[in-house]
Amino acid sequence: MARTITYIDAINEALHQEMERDSRVCILGEDLGMGGGVFKATAGLYQKFGEERVLDSPLAEGIIIAAAIGASLVGYRPVPEIQFADFIGDAVDPILQQAAKLRYRSAGGYSCPITIRVCWGGGTGGGLYHSQENTTWFAHEPGIRVLAPSTAYDAKGMLIAAIRDENPVLFFEHKKLYRTAKSEVPEEPYTVSLDEAAVRRPGRDMTVLTYGYMASVVMEAAEEMAKRGVDAEVVDLRTLAPLDKKTIVESVRKTNRCLIVHEDTKTLGIGAELSAILNEEAFDDLDAPIMRVTGPDVPPVPFSPPLEKFFMVDKEKVLAGMEKLAAY
Amino acid sequence: MATKVNRATAVGDAPASRHSPELLLGLYRMMVKCRMCDEKARILFKQGKYAGNFYSNVGQEGGEVGAAFSLREDDWVAPSHRDWTSCIVKGAPLKACFAQLYGKTDSPDRGKSTPAHMGYPELHIITPASTIAAQLMIGTGVAWGLKRQAKDSVVVSFCGDGATSIGWFHEALNFAGVHRLPMLYVVQNNLWAESVPLRLQTALTDLSDRAKGHGITGVSVDGNDILAVYDAATKAIARARAGQGPTVLECKTYRWYGHSEIDPAKYRMPEEVAEWKKKDPIPRFEKYLADRKLLSDQIKKQVRDEITREIDEAVEFAEKSPYPAPEEALEHIWA
Ligand SMILES: Cc1ncc(C[n+]2csc(CCOP(=O)(O)OP(=O)(O)O)c2C)c(N)n1
Ligand SMILES: [Mg+2]
Numbered sequence: 001m002a003r004t005i006t007y008i009d010a011i012n013e014a015l016h017q018e019m020e021r022d023s024r025v026c027i028l029g030e031d032l033g034m035g036g037g038v039f040k041a042t043a044g045l046y047q048k049f050g051e052e053r054v055l056d057s058p059l060a061e062g063i064i065i066a067a068a069i070g071a072s073l074v075g076y077r078p079v080p081e082i083q084f085a086d087f088i089g090d091a092v093d094p095i096l097q098q099a100a101k102l103r104y105r106s107a108g109g110y111s112c113p114i115t116i117r118v119c120w121g122g123g124t125g126g127g128l129y130h131s132q133e134n135t136t137w138f139a140h141e142p143g144i145r146v147l148a149p150s151t152a153y154d155a156k157g158m159l160i161a162a163i164r165d166e167n168p169v170l171f172f173e174h175k176k177l178y179r180t181a182k183s184e185v186p187e188e189p190y191t192v193s194l195d196e197a198a199v200r201r202p203g204r205d206m207t208v209l210t211y212g213y214m215a216s217v218v219m220e221a222a223e224e225m226a227k228r229g230v231d232a233e234v235v236d237l238r239t240l241a242p243l244d245k246k247t248i249v250e251s252v253r254k255t256n257r258c259l260i261v262h263e264d265t266k267t268l269g270i271g272a273e274l275s276a277i278l279n280e281e282a283f284d285d286l287d288a289p290i291m292r293v294t295g296p297d298v299p300p301v302p303f304s305p306p307l308e309k310f311f312m313v314d315k316e317k318v319l320a321g322m323e324k325l326a327a328y
Numbered sequence: 329m330a331t332k333v334n335r336a337t338a339v340g341d342a343p344a345s346r347h348s349p350e351l352l353l354g355l356y357r358m359m360v361k362c363r364m365c366d367e368k369a370r371i372l373f374k375q376g377k378y379a380g381n382f383y384s385n386v387g388q389e390g391g392e393v394g395a396a397f398s399l400r401e402d403d404w405v406a407p408s409h410r411d412w413t414s415c416i417v418k419g420a421p422l423k424a425c426f427a428q429l430y431g432k433t434d435s436p437d438r439g440k441s442t443p444a445h446m447g448y449p450e451l452h453i454i455t456p457a458s459t460i461a462a463q464l465m466i467g468t469g470v471a472w473g474l475k476r477q478a479k480d481s482v483v484v485s486f487c488g489d490g491a492t493s494i495g496w497f498h499e500a501l502n503f504a505g506v507h508r509l510p511m512l513y514v515v516q517n518n519l520w521a522e523s524v525p526l527r528l529q530t531a532l533t534d535l536s537d538r539a540k541g542h543g544i545t546g547v548s549v550d551g552n553d554i555l556a557v558y559d560a561a562t563k564a565i566a567r568a569r570a571g572q573g574p575t576v577l578e579c580k581t582y583r584w585y586g587h588s589e590i591d592p593a594k595y596r597m598p599e600e601v602a603e604w605k606k607k608d609p610i611p612r613f614e615k616y617l618a619d620r621k622l623l624s625d626q627i628k629k630q631v632r633d634e635i636t637r638e639i640d641e642a643v644e645f646a647e648k649s650p651y652p653a654p655e656e657a658l659e660h661i662w663a
């Protein structure tokens with residue numbers, strides 16, 4: 001039975017259901033037990049599963065991830081949480097040097113099936129240290145999946161798939177979507193592929209590649225452009241690593257134009273990689289240069305409302321980008 | 329592996345030992361084995377037989393053997409760069425250990441990791457990264473898992489004096505303290521972290537005092553006295569098995585050679601090195617054993633001859649073991 005629920009409720013439901021299904025699943029992080037999480041993503045878990053499986057950790061991001069890694073070596077499937085992406089710095093070594101490389105450096109002798117939930121993204125007045133995106137720090141590293149779902153349906157299905165996956169996973173949850181994104185979500189557990197992008201809106205005239213909160217912004221812009229006579233195909237990447245090159249390249253071969261939209265700052269954002277892939281694999285199919293609409297190269301995200309508005313990509317900025325590409 | 333018999337030993341009118349002859353000779357044999365394997369590893373590197381680098385543990389065998397000798401097969405070891413010999417103590421076959429140096433397919437990681445960063449999954453030895461102190465954090469996570477499974481297995485991690493300065497050391501100790509985890513943190517204080525002397529590393533005299541800040545037990549021992557290490561370690565391990573929590577065990581010792589085989593260590597005073605070589609843990613233990621009439625020149629020779637044969641076989645095996653195919657670089661990234 002499906003009903004309409006929010007992105008955060010979808011995440012909460014996925015955690016409840018996976019913890020019920022598999023006693024090896026446990027969660028740890030700051031304030032997520034007795035407090036139910038600063039956004040209430042983990043509400044009710046502590047009450048249902050107890051401190052044994054829902055652990056309020058010390059305020060130390062490094063050991064949150066490392067304890068999860070260690071526990072995964074003795075059979076657990078931990079789901080540690082980084083409260084805000086902005087504070088992931090102390091956990092970068094555990095994530096990149098340990099989790100992502102354990103399988104490689106032991107030639108498959110050790111496996112590290114952990115799912116790291118990370119709350120990210122701007123547009124909520126969070127300022128410089130509660131708004132950041134750092135998905136590409138990790139997407140650069142082979143050996144760890146980087147996911148960024150944009151809908152409640154995907155949030156539940158991808159989180160369940162991630163917990164069941166043998167690879168380490170970074171699961172980026174956009175805080176602006178928590179209560180604004182709603183979709184029809186089945187009550188029963190289900191999985192969504194961790195290897196495929198989703199074509200959210202088929203179209204003929206251009207491809208727009210995006211993910212996360214931007215996916216909803218781009219969808220609105222695409223509907224507006226349809227009224228103006230431009231039929232855009234919207235591809236929601238969903239997984240930033242590994243990238244679903246097939247869907248991306250096929251879409252651009254069909255539409256012959258590509259706009260990349262991300263909230264992240266421009267330089268070396270995922271758009272740079274997408275553009276390089278298309279250059280390598282779809283150059284002959286392009287009728288226009290690949291264009292980008294992204295956050296500006298300033299520390300994300302300055303606080304004062306006009307500054308935040310300047311930083312964030314919104315519908316108007318996307319429309320301007322689409323118009324420019326269509327007119328080329 | 330080690331016998332855990334602790335009955336008193338007295339032969340004729342020789343002084344008694346609180347340990348059995350089997351245990352004492354086992355410890356002795358393992359110390360000599362580690363020393364000989366390590367010296368062999370150094371020679372092979374100097375001869376250009378393998379690439380990369382090697383971080384010698386010579387001089388530190390008291391800590392390495394004393395701390396890990398009593399471990400059971402289901403216990404875990406979290407080694408660092410200077411702990412290749414801890415794999416030998418845990419029971420890894422010498423053939424695998426030397427294949428590790430050579431980066432061959434018969435190494436446990438098929439040549440993925442550098443010579444000294446050896447793990448051995450079947451024996452629960454965690455393949456280390458180079459990041460100092462990372463092994464302490466992951467080992468602590470393993471201990472957390474073991475405790476939750478209500479197992480009485482323990483985790484023994486190794487690190488140096490330098491590693492006690494980095495934040496991760498403290499995150500690990502703090503977490504282990506909160507959850508009273510079955511962890512033994514062995515700190516091999518060899519007075520140097522690469523070229524940085526201890527006085528620039530910390531204001532502490534005893535690194536075991538680091539434990540106090542985390543509400544856990546800390547013990548400092550003479551790392552060149554293998555029995556002092558063994559006794560402190562077995563006590564800490566017994567406490568850990570009984571759910572009484574983690575221990576930091578500082579072994580005061582000395583790194584005989586350079587930080588690695590490419591470091592001439594010109595920054596140290598020759599007198600300091602000479603002074604410490606006089607405190608070599610092996611002759612010291614030989615004297616202890618000889619005083620108790622447990623060791624003769626003949627046994628010494630026999631021990632060395634046996635180990636030499638084992639090493640020769642292992643080196644020959646490693647040299648014959650094939651290198652990985654270049655494309656193996658693409659394997660073991662994803663499940
Ligand atoms: C986080 C980190 N910083 C720096 C290094 C480079 N490095 C490798 S070993 C070492 C010194 C380690 O000293 P200590 O902890 O005392 O161990 P020892 O080498 O003496 O056994 C340094 C600086 C590293 N591997 N990891
Ligand atoms: Mg040192």
